[in-house]
Amino acid sequence: MNAVFASRTAQADEASPPVLSVRGASKRFGSVLALAGIDISVSRGEILGLLGDNGAGKSTLIKCISGVHRFDSGSIIIDGAITTIRSPGEARFAGIETVYQDLALFDNLTPAQNFFAGREISGPQWLPRGLRFLKQRRMDAETEALLGNLKVTLPKLDAVVAMMSGGQRQAIAVARSTVFARKVVILDEPTAALGLRESRQVLDLVATLRDQGNAVILITHNMEHVIELADRAVVLRQGRKVGELVPTKDNKQELVSMIVGA
Numbered sequence: 001m002n003a004v005f006a007s008r009t010a011q012a013d014e015a016s017p018p019v020l021s022v023r024g025a026s027k028r029f030g031s032v033l034a035l036a037g038i039d040i041s042v043s044r045g046e047i048l049g050l051l052g053d054n055g056a057g058k059s060t061l062i063k064c065i066s067g068v069h070r071f072d073s074g075s076i077i078i079d080g081a082i083t084t085i086r087s088p089g090e091a092r093f094a095g096i097e098t099v100y101q102d103l104a105l106f107d108n109l110t111p112a113q114n115f116f117a118g119r120e121i122s123g124p125q126w127l128p129r130g131l132r133f134l135k136q137r138r139m140d141a142e143t144e145a146l147l148g149n150l151k152v153t154l155p156k157l158d159a160v161v162a163m164m165s166g167g168q169r170q171a172i173a174v175a176r177s178t179v180f181a182r183k184v185v186i187l188d189e190p191t192a193a194l195g196l197r198e199s200r201q202v203l204d205l206v207a208t209l210r211d212q213g214n215a216v217i218l219i220t221h222n223m224e225h226v227i228e229l230a231d232r233a234v235v236l237r238q239g240r241k242v243g244e245l246v247p248t249k250d251n252k253q254e255l256v257s258m259i260v261g262a
């Protein structure tokens with residue numbers, strides 16, 4: 001066993017300190033208390049399932065972690081240090097990659113342009129046009145190689161994303177996070193509205209993210225996906241954390257009851 005693999009395995013065990021924790025997080029939108037004193041934590045090499053019915057507060061929680069919203073109160077702790085996240089850029093800088101439920105990709109860009117949006121392969125702006133074109137070619141080639149490695153197949157790499165199916169778009173968005181993830185990856189319903197084959201592809205990518213040593217937060221309404229992938233599941237209901245357990249086939253019904261509050 002090589003050293004890198006050994007350290008990853010060690011990091012994944014229960015004794016490993018959480019890479020990301022949220023403590024006492026609350027958030028109000030006008031009269032709606034979207035989050036009420038939530039605590040969660042996730043370690044490297046671990047997948048945390050975040051469950052709850054529509055409107056439970058899942059997206060609000062992860063949008064606060066990824067800098068889209070701010071908690072009214074509560075703290076975010078990254079690698080043991082209280083961290084202020086004021087924008088999506090700051091979240092990224094802190095090592096948090098997010099695949100949002102909405103707005104996962106730019107419609108008018110190609111997959112390669114989406115991959116490198118905001119972090120184009122660097123080179124001086126005064127480069128002659130021909131060389132900029134080479135940069136584009138390199139980004140295209142890297143994107144194609146990467147999607148190939150991940151076994152994500154697209155009919156046409158040079159088409160803009162608006163022309164692609166929901167599954168293809170979702171696969172691109174998740175594949176993108178496997179490249180840039182450094183610590184924490186948050187996926188908000190990455191398999192929503194996908195067919196079986198497309199879901200499979202995305203679930204395999206989620207497992208890849210975990211195997212890369214990332215801490216993964218997976219939001220989904222699909223119990224089979226939670227049981228297959230999540231090491232732990234946290235259930236939110238009306239902004240409160242109502243349960244936390246290791247999801248298995250045997251406690252699926254218990255999980256569903258927690259979600260709906262039966």
Ligand SMILES: Nc1ncnc2c1ncn2[C@@H]1O[C@H](COP(=O)(O)OP(=O)(O)OP(=O)(O)O)[C@@H](O)[C@H]1O
Binds near residue numbers: 033053101
């Ligand atoms: N930007 C916003 N402005 C006002 N209210 C909001 C906003 N975002 C969310 N809410 C409210 O906060 C509550 C939690 O919403 P949230 O989107 O976090 O739920 P969710 O658990 O992600 O649901 P779903 O499974 O449907 O995606 C809901 O009552 C919602 O209407």
Ligand SMILES: [Mg+2]
Binds near residue numbers: 058059060101188
């Ligand atoms: Mg949501």
